[in-house]
Amino acid sequence: MAHVLDIVALRSLIAVADCGGFHRAAEALALSQSAVSQHVRRLEKTLGRPVVVREGRRTRFTSDGALLLEQARRVIAVHDEAVRTLLGDDGDTVVIGSTEHAADQILPRLTAAVREVRPQCRVRFRIDRSARLVEAVDRGTVDLAVYVTEAAGTEGTPVGGLPLNWYAAPGWAPPGAPTPLPLVAIEDPCAIRRRALSVLAERGIAATVVCDAGYLAGVLDAARAGLGAALLATVGGQRPDGLTERGDLPPVPAIRMSAHARRGADPVMVATAIDAVRTLLAEPAAPRAAA
Numbered sequence: 001m002a003h004v005l006d007i008v009a010l011r012s013l014i015a016v017a018d019c020g021g022f023h024r025a026a027e028a029l030a031l032s033q034s035a036v037s038q039h040v041r042r043l044e045k046t047l048g049r050p051v052v053v054r055e056g057r058r059t060r061f062t063s064d065g066a067l068l069l070e071q072a073r074r075v076i077a078v079h080d081e082a083v084r085t086l087l088g089d090d091g092d093t094v095v096i097g098s099t100e101h102a103a104d105q106i107l108p109r110l111t112a113a114v115r116e117v118r119p120q121c122r123v124r125f126r127i128d129r130s131a132r133l134v135e136a137v138d139r140g141t142v143d144l145a146v147y148v149t150e151a152a153g154t155e156g157t158p159v160g161g162l163p164l165n166w167y168a169a170p171g172w173a174p175p176g177a178p179t180p181l182p183l184v185a186i187e188d189p190c191a192i193r194r195r196a197l198s199v200l201a202e203r204g205i206a207a208t209v210v211c212d213a214g215y216l217a218g219v220l221d222a223a224r225a226g227l228g229a230a231l232l233a234t235v236g237g238q239r240p241d242g243l244t245e246r247g248d249l250p251p252v253p254a255i256r257m258s259a260h261a262r263r264g265a266d267p268v269m270v271a272t273a274i275d276a277v278r279t280l281l282a283e284p285a286a287p288r289a290a291a
Contacts, residue, residue, distance in 0.1 A: 010072040012039035020104035066217035097145030100216040101233035113276035151191040160281030161254030167243040180206040182228030187212040196231035
């Protein structure tokens, strides 16, 4: 019998990644936490290996899980667009788009803001590159997207700056000169990757990307494995699991974020969502690690 990856289970897996855990994923999907857990176990049974590991209150994707997550996003995006194209409006559903950067904090705030205005609506997520999110909004397949401004051709509505900090595995040490500083980053085109290289170049620090990743999960895994330093987006006191902030690398200015809404989208919902993201990005950052 051919193996089948269940669409509902894939949607739950994506929500676990985007919302930062099973509890938030269940709230976002209007399901019980046990139902979300069952969906993930169903995927693990199909694959024959674990995809998500619980570490206290947090979750970590295995290497197989990160690969499945990457494919799940593609499957769900194609599925949902096919439904909208072939069947038309599928009820009171709001589709929110975001880049991967700080999505685990941005998406819950957006979900709460949308449901404040439309309590009974279903909220769906799309994680993608900034330029593709703007294109999806213009096509009408995404209602509201939050993205890195300089990575897209549309200025959008400014919502604030996303703080950027350097991280590496505990105990990792940069090589001595003249060996270039090894970096891990999302593959081009990526505005944060460009920012990392340009800031280091301005300080006269030679650097080279030793690991490209298609998605943020790959960058995190490579950094945790000690392959190099990573410039990552953080909000407030959030810290990526298994990584330590590097205070010995030059500070990097926050990167501008924008919001873009579908033509005809509920203006009250859009305004409430934008205010929620602005409030999140205005929250004070944790003290910078000492050099």
